Amino acid sequence: MVHRADVLQSFKKNGSIVIVGASLAGLRATEVLRKEGFAGRLTVIGDEPYEPYDRPPLSKQVLAGWVEAEHTTLPRQHPLDDVDWRLGIAATGLDLRAREVHLADGQSVDFDRMLIATGVRARHWPKEDEARLAGVFVVRTRDDARLLRQKLETKPRHVLIVGAGFTGSEMASVCRDLGLTVTVTERSASPLIGALGGEIGSIAGDLQRQHGVDLRCNTTVTALEGDAERTLRRAHFSDGSTLDVDVAVIALGSIRNTEWLRGSRLAAGQLGVACDAGCRAFDINGIITDDIFVAGDVARFPHPLYAYQLIALEHWGNAVAQAEAAAHNMVNSEAERRPHISIPAFWSIQFGVNIKSVGLPPFADQVVIMQGSVEQHRFVAAYGHKGRTVAAVSFNQGRWLPYYERLIASAAAFPPTPPAYDVPIPLHPVPAKFPAANAPTSTPTIALTGYAPDEICATYLEEPPMTPVTVESGGKA
Amino acid sequence: MAGKSLFQQVNDYAHRANPYPLYAEMRKTPVLGDEDGNYAVSSYRLITELLHDPRLSSDIRARPPDDPKQQAVAQSSISPAFIRTDPPEHDRLRRMLTRQFGPPHTVGMIDNMRGDLEKYVNGLLDRMQDRKQIDIVDDYAYPFPVDVICKLLGIPPEDEKRFHGWAEDIAFSLDPAIGEEGRKLIAKGLVARNELGQYMRALIDVHRKQPGNDMLSRLITDSSADGRLTEEELVSSSVTLLIAGHETTVNLITNGTLTLLRNPDVFERLRHEPDLIIPLVEETLRFEPPVQFNSQRTALADITIDGVTIPKGAPVYLMIAAGNRDPVRFNEPDRFIPDREDNQHLGFGSGIHYCFGAPLARVEVQIALNALARRLINPRLVVDPPPYRQSAVLRGPRHLLVDVDGIKP
Amino acid sequence: MRVLVDLNRCQGYAQCCFLAPESFKLVGEEALMYDSGPDDALKEKIERAAASCPVQAIMVEYMNGHADEMVKSGTSEAEARHGA
């Protein structure tokens, strides 16, 4: 009889692991695998031609011109020279039965275990001919950021930012610092509404306006107009007005990179790749797989604090923590597995304010200012869901967040007992004003086929429908 | 020792040379109340939690009226400094002081002091070159930070003779008021604070009339979105900077030297590897923290942590030195590992009161210890353990006699 | 060299900004901006900054003369959670 422990030891020595996606999650997983003693064949496949780099600086230091786009390569915490890096090559398919990943160059790589870390890409302007106009940008990659930076150096007269999520707002902030004229459009009532809700989002809106941003909420761009040279000249808005602009940055959120998994029989689609708290992917029927793991922006996972709903978090910290958990679980026995249930956290820097969040604000129905002063843009707000504290957000008051993190972890009552000082008295909870949860997409993508109990299973329908444009969210349930 | 609570024993001078076994004992009950109503918190996790808990106050005025420290503050002729206040006052004052000390408003000031600091410590050592024995405290660790903070603030260093006694009395009054002895220390501290306040008031007057480029002058003339510092705020802030600026640093230099003398292999390594000083100073802050515990916190609400409720109004002592050796957080906590990784010690506190002067203190101590390593020839500890100063909070040797074969040029 | 700051852990104590102002800057009261690819000449300053960070949020990688010898500091997410 072969012992499970022997199997694991032999896998750690001679097995093979493939990681698809060579960015933050992919790199962290690679490091942990080696750190935890995986000595077998380790292949990392990434479609970008670069060593893993960090994205948050792209809309901040890089756009501001302080740090070059090339200078964002992530440090390695562990020597990784014996890793087979296949950079600049996309994975095009996954054959679960043969345990092979197919690559764009026609080759394939076999594996015992695999990690999916393909993240997301920028959602581009939906009208393709307009999206191709010179002067229209998105920012997700290093190359994107370099191109936009080069454009900003030419001192454009008017920059339009379409979408006031985190990335859009950060870029507006940088543009103002550069002295550029900036208009931001946002289809909902305030900036950052998906991540922070309308109540706190409107404070972010005040911040934008105070810094000279022409912020137009409840407004969408209906068309981008170019001249004969196919260069952007003008934007048309839903209120019928127009504006002459020479740069438009599309910041309408992201699309999960799951197309390559179509046909793989994994539970992968527009919402991401579903997995359990141990980062193991579900197959299309909702049965857990043993050897396929998921981490980072592309993953959807259940969280006990949030009713085990599958959540996808496009946050740096989530990519790191989930990759570490996934990699750990890939090379450890069942008994030593670790759940990925850390409390979500993110930050954003805009208009001189450090915005930090712990927990999951979009899960909340109410919000209350706990400490500090909203006028001075120094405060902590706590978020509640049905009488329980589920999140907290600080503007320039980050040192108090560990306290709220503990309240969230312990499922403390909402509103929490007030702090002892610097408190607006009385605490005054108000609706958090999150937009209605994403309505399910109107076109179905999965259906059941077969009738007999041993036949019935889920299948993909034909081509995925065109995804609707939604505002970028910093982490929506 | 029967009858004395663990917390009282920590404060007992008899245990000054080695309180660490008591701290280890304390960690077995990480939230420990005694019959005086004091609560000592000693695990790393809980200390960190409480340093970020907005129900814990640094303002002694929040204590019941019969508390000796509360009474001392009430009788003081100068207002509490920002180290003894809560937000929003604290944050406003700290912002205004930071403007003249560090980034983003004042960039590079501390870093630019390096050259002068090196010159100063080497000058001290030059003057001892023909000595065979030195007292690290009186000859080295004390004069250096005093000189630095005086020059930084714009206080004539020769006035040290005037404020030395006051500073010491104030430092000692930080200890918990235990028994008659404790009350006396607090009363002495109050007198000293009022007198030092008088002295500062006069000095501020001089700087106001003839502003120089020192920090005090800049604080007097500065104005920002937060407005200007009032006379009262200037007095209390500068008193605090003066005390905090040297009463702690002297201990870190001395504790560092003592630890190096007790670990000659590390001392030797430092001679060849001067960069080791960077993690070594952090490890000293963990291993022998000059501020052993925060002694001025008060619970403003009933605070329940790990099942224990600290009642509203209770004095809460955050035992930094115990947390720094918590085996749950640090591997081999009782070993001095100069290049320890992941050394998130609490030596400078944490949260909004995180040490204001930490960047300065680090530079001072790195320079002071490296100079000793480079120049002392065959240094040997004369008495081990050395005699300690009175204070339990600001713990450090009173003298540290070292025999040397000579001092290199 | 390569530098990374875990800005979820960073609490804006600005110790790094004192020690290596060329690479670490405070924007407003507590928002940290940093150079993720600073010049090797700044190695010593950046090492000091990383060692001084009260929450050990700064990770550094540089080649130590020999191409294969890597030096790092900072704490991983998992290590950090262990005691915090």
Ligand SMILES: Cc1cc2nc3c(=O)[nH]c(=O)nc-3n(C[C@H](O)[C@H](O)[C@H](O)COP(=O)(O)OP(=O)(O)OC[C@H]3O[C@@H](n4cnc5c(N)ncnc54)[C@H](O)[C@@H]3O)c2cc1C
């Ligand atoms: C401009 C910007 C600013 C940000 N700022 C913040 C911030 O302030 N705070 C915060 O918390 N988070 C921020 N984020 C989010 C953070 O960067 C992401 O959460 C993080 O990058 C996720 O890492 P990941 O590895 O999961 O995915 P990604 O970084 O998206 O990496 C996925 C990688 O896989 C590659 N890939 C995709 N498909 C394939 C395929 N078929 N074959 C091979 N490779 C493939 C992609 O090209 C990419 O390189 C920001 C993101 C951006 C873009």
Ligand code: HEM
């Ligand atoms: C090795 C030397 C030092 C050590 C160990 C040390 C330690 C500490 C600690 C633990 C605190 C937190 C107190 C609390 O939480 O209540 C603190 C705060 C403080 N320290 Fe230091 N300190 C040192 C040097 C200095 C220096 C050189 C200065 C001045 C230039 C200074 C000025 C301050 C001030 C003003 C505060 C209060 C900060 C606030 O309340 O916001 N310290 N120090």
Ligand code: SF4
């Ligand atoms: S020292 Fe650490 S906590 Fe402070 S600003 Fe720098 S990175 Fe952030």
